[in-house]
Amino acid sequence: MSExxxxxxxxxxxxxxxxxxxxxxxxxxxxxxxxxxxxxSLNVDDVVQAGIGLADDHGLAxxxxxxxxxxxxxxxxxxxxxxxxxxxxxxxxxxxxxxxRRLPGPGEPRPADWREQVEIYSVETRAMFQxxxxxxxxxxxxxxxxxxxLAGREYLLSVLLGLGLTPVETNTAALAITTYVDSAAGLxxxxxxxERTTGQSNDAWWYERNDLWExxxxxDRHPAMTTIWHANGYKSTAHDAYRYGLDRLLDGIQP
Amino acid sequence: MSExxxxxxxxxxxxxxxxxxxxxxxxxxxxxxxxxxxxxSLNVDDVVQAGIGLADDHGLAxxxxxxxxxxxxxxxxxxxxxxxxxxxxxxxxxxxxxxxRRLPGPGEPRPADWREQVEIYSVETRAMFQxxxxxxxxxxxxxxxxxxxLAGREYLLSVLLGLGLTPVETNTAALAITTYVDSAAGLxxxxxxxERTTGQSNDAWWYERNDLWExxxxxDRHPAMTTIWHANGYKSTAHDAYRYGLDRLLDGIQP
DNA sequence: TCGAATTCTCGTAGGGTATACGACAATTCA
DNA sequence: TGAATTGTCGTATACCCTACGAGAATTCGA
Numbered sequence: 001m002s003e004x005x006x007x008x009x010x011x012x013x014x015x016x017x018x019x020x021x022x023x024x025x026x027x028x029x030x031x032x033x034x035x036x037x038x039x040x041s042l043n044v045d046d047v048v049q050a051g052i053g054l055a056d057d058h059g060l061a062x063x064x065x066x067x068x069x070x071x072x073x074x075x076x077x078x079x080x081x082x083x084x085x086x087x088x089x090x091x092x093x094x095x096x097x098x099x100x101r102r103l104p105g106p107g108e109p110r111p112a113d114w115r116e117q118v119e120i121y122s123v124e125t126r127a128m129f130q131x132x133x134x135x136x137x138x139x140x141x142x143x144x145x146x147x148x149x150l151a152g153r154e155y156l157l158s159v160l161l162g163l164g165l166t167p168v169e170t171n172t173a174a175l176a177i178t179t180y181v182d183s184a185a186g187l188x189x190x191x192x193x194x195e196r197t198t199g200q201s202n203d204a205w206w207y208e209r210n211d212l213w214e215x216x217x218x219x220d221r222h223p224a225m226t227t228i229w230h231a232n233g234y235k236s237t238a239h240d241a242y243r244y245g246l247d248r249l250l251d252g253i254q255p
Numbered sequence: 256m257s258e259x260x261x262x263x264x265x266x267x268x269x270x271x272x273x274x275x276x277x278x279x280x281x282x283x284x285x286x287x288x289x290x291x292x293x294x295x296s297l298n299v300d301d302v303v304q305a306g307i308g309l310a311d312d313h314g315l316a317x318x319x320x321x322x323x324x325x326x327x328x329x330x331x332x333x334x335x336x337x338x339x340x341x342x343x344x345x346x347x348x349x350x351x352x353x354x355x356r357r358l359p360g361p362g363e364p365r366p367a368d369w370r371e372q373v374e375i376y377s378v379e380t381r382a383m384f385q386x387x388x389x390x391x392x393x394x395x396x397x398x399x400x401x402x403x404x405l406a407g408r409e410y411l412l413s414v415l416l417g418l419g420l421t422p423v424e425t426n427t428a429a430l431a432i433t434t435y436v437d438s439a440a441g442l443x444x445x446x447x448x449x450e451r452t453t454g455q456s457n458d459a460w461w462y463e464r465n466d467l468w469e470x471x472x473x474x475d476r477h478p479a480m481t482t483i484w485h486a487n488g489y490k491s492t493a494h495d496a497y498r499y500g501l502d503r504l505l506d507g508i509q510p
Numbered sequence: 511t512c513g514a515a516t517t518c519t520c521g522t523a524g525g526g527t528a529t530a531c532g533a534c535a536a537t538t539c540a
Numbered sequence: 541t542g543a544a545t546t547g548t549c550g551t552a553t554a555c556c557c558t559a560c561g562a563g564a565a566t567t568c569g570a
Contacts, residue, residue, distance in 0.1 A: 019471045036538040037546030065528065074551035077529080086528065102372055106478050132410030141446045142460060145467050150477060158479035169487030175496035176503075183438035191396045205397060208266040212400050216274045218440040220407060223361050224413035241430035248431075252503025291567040292517030320557065330520035332558080341557065511570090519564070527556070535548075540541100 014088050018043060018095055018146030020189060040081070044071060047082045048092045052132065055093070059197060060134035063093075091144035097132050099148030103155040115250055117159040121152070122181050122246065129189035133196070136189040140182065152178075162255055173253045180249060184242045191238070269343050273350055273401030276280070277301060295336070297327060302337045304349045307387065314452060315389035318348075344400035350385050354403030356380065358410040365399075368503055372414040376407070377436050377501065384444040388451070391444040395437065418510055428508045435504060439497045446493070 050071050052146050055063040065086055069076040083089045101124040104110040111117055143149050156174045165173065195201055219226050228234060266357040305326050310318040320341055325437045359365040366372055374461045384390050398404050406509040420428065449457055474481050483489060 012466055015464065015466050015471060022471065022473075030403025034542060035546090038536040038548080040547060061527090061543095064526090066526090068550090078547075079551045080529075081547055106476065139445060139449070141442060141449050142457075145464055150472075150480070154477045154480050157483055161479050161482060167483050167486035168491050171483055171488040172491040172496050172499050175491065175493060176500035179439065179442065179493070179496060180500060182433065184434065187396065187434065187438070190394060194394070194396055199437070201534095202397075209270065209400055211267055211270050216270060216277065217405075218277075221361065222409045224416050225409050227416060228422050228426055230410055231422035232425040236423050236427040236430065238434070239428050239429060241434060244427050245431035245435060246307070248504050249500055251507055289513060290517090293519080293565040295518060316556095319555085321555085324520090332520045332560095333518075335520095336518055442547075512568105513568105515566100515568080517564100517566080519562100521560105521562090523557100523560090524547090524558095526555100531550105531552090533548105535546100537544100537546080538559090539544080 010084060012083060014091065015145070017044060017088065018082070018144055019091060022147050041074065042078075042082060044082050044092070046072065047079060047089065048096055051089055051093045052096060053206070055134040056132055059146075059193075060137050063134075076218040088148065090138060091146070094135065094138055095146035097128055097148070097150040098144075098152055100131075101128055103147075103151060105151070106154075106158065114162055117249060117253075118156075118177065121156055121159070122185075125152075125181055125189070126185040129185040130192070133189045133193040136186040136193060147169065158177055160253075163253070165253075165255065176249060177253075180246060184238075184245075188238065188242075259446075265339060268339060269346065270400070272299060272338070272343065272347060273396065273399055277402050295327065297337060299337050299347070301327065302344065303351055306344055306348045307351060312386055314448075315392050318389075345393060346401070348466040349390065349393055350399040350401035350403040352383055352389065352403070353399075353407055354401075355386075356403075356407065357378060358406060360406070361409075361413065369417060371415055372507075373411075373505060376411055376414070376432070377440075380436055381440040381443070382409075384440040385447070388448040389442045391441040391448060396448055415508075418508070420508075420510065431504060434499060439493075439500075443493065443497075462477075 047068065050068055053061045054067060054071060065074050065079055069079055072079075079089075085091070103120065103124060111120070151175070157170065160170045160173050160177075163170070191202065198205075222231060302323065305323055306318045309322060309326055320334055321331050324334055327334075334344075338347070358375065358379060366375070408429070411433060412425065415425045415428050415432075416424070446457065453460075
């Protein structure tokens with residue numbers, strides 16, 4: 001009885017949109033064959049940029065088709081001439097910001113040390129999440145296969161190819177690093193996002209739950225937590241844990 | 256001009272609900288003082304279990320207040336006498352399934368090797384995500400502070416306390432491990448969920464996007480990906496990367 | 511035995527979401 | 541000067557959460 005939905009209707013159209021600014025010169029037809037018909041008042045980039053702007057400023061929910069149309073001064077349904085669906089629009093927004101990361105391309109200068117090269121990936125990815133907190137709310141299991149996503153994969157693989165691992169090991173290591181970095185950066189962004197949208201800091205949130213320790217917490221059932229608490233062990237932050245884990249991971253990768 | 260919303264209205268009521276089956280004997284009033292008034296036709300556990308069941312079988316969207324009410328044979332608004340809001344209900348559902356993990360408590364037998372003890376956490380957490388794929392759609396940055404969540408933290412800290420690290424290091428290591436394991440298990444579940452709800456396997460999804468390689472992919476811009484591809488390096492899976500990363504992390508923690 | 515107090519039930523209404531359909535407007539070309 | 545083409549967008553449908561308030565059921569005190 002499960003719903004049978006097609007997910008994305010037209011992969012070819014979505015690909016064409018994702019790569020709209022990277023047309024291969026080999027394409028036989030001219031870039032744009034304007035003929036008869038009413039002139040469009042917008043273009044795809046307008047819609048994508050407006051979506052990113054609204055999501056940045058007022059949250060992903062504000063980037064609804066209706067809100068977007070109001071922002072652009074057109075009717076809601078007008079957007080559907082530029083973008084097949086909300087889902088595809090989100091793909092375009094995500095690939096756009098993935099492509100904003102300043103990662104050295106093939107032939108461009110980069111640090112000699114491979115760990116510093118990984119650090120570039122880490123810093124740029126985290127900065128991207130900080131600029132666009134809504135990214136943390138978007139699933140990455142079927143990412144947009146556009147120029148932005150491919151540039152990220154290409155860069156990390158190019159870094160690890162210099163280590164002399166086998167091809168399979170290289171790919172495995174790249175997967176492990178992206179998973180770790182992207183997940184941690186996403187969690188950090190999500191935390192900030194929650195603080196912003198609820199108007200309540202995480203500290204205030206915990207303070208509100210003081211009753212937990214006074215009324216419900218059972219020391220006998222939680223001896224380890226109690227020990228860490230009394231030894232002042234809770235000083236470490238999520239960011240400490242991130243650095244620690246990434247360093248361990250890179251230690252293990254280094255041949 | 257950002258919305259000022261309180262997030263959760265009554266932390267004390269939410270705590271009481273989360274710990275409803277773990278009342279401390281020190282509470283002065285009797286456990287339940289039934290007096291005047293109409294008798295309830297349900298209880299909180301009924302609602303929570305129905306929510307989990309619907310989300311398991313038909314996805315998190317099916318666990319709407321309306322759908323839940325239909326399932327239980329009551330009016331939608333009736334649910335609000337048991338649960339303050341949808342948000343709190345989700346907290347209750349999450350803490351319930353967190354508590355389903357079979358993690359040895361204080362004093363209960365466990366393997367001698369600490370890495371095997373971490374393995375228990377990994378296996379149980381991954382199994383939990385597999386049973387309840389919708390967990391991957393729920394944010395964990397402000398988790399339910401109930402018995403289920405606390406049991407998980409307690410277990411992992413108790414494992415690492417035996418290693419002789421400093422308290423801060425112990426907490427940092429525990430954070431790194433939970434972040435890594437929970438994120439990876441969540442991604443895996445999300446992948447399955449997408450396959451189920453779209454009715455399309457990930458392989459089929461990639462096959463649909465064959466045009467990427469034929470039409471848009473530029474070998475000169477992606478030499479590393481091309482190299483890995485020709486060397487057959489893409490055989491490694493997300494699960495390989497997970498094991499690899501976790502092992503490296505544990506290597507680094509071991510004193 | 512009969513209000514009063516208490517607690518549970520739930521219909522309605524309001525404000526949000528995405529998008530299928532179809533009528534209409536604008537533009538170019540034969 | 542039609543015909544063909546393409547862009548615009550109002551309306552309608554089917555969901556979502558939950559504030560409000562009227563009514564039903566139950567117990568207790570007098």
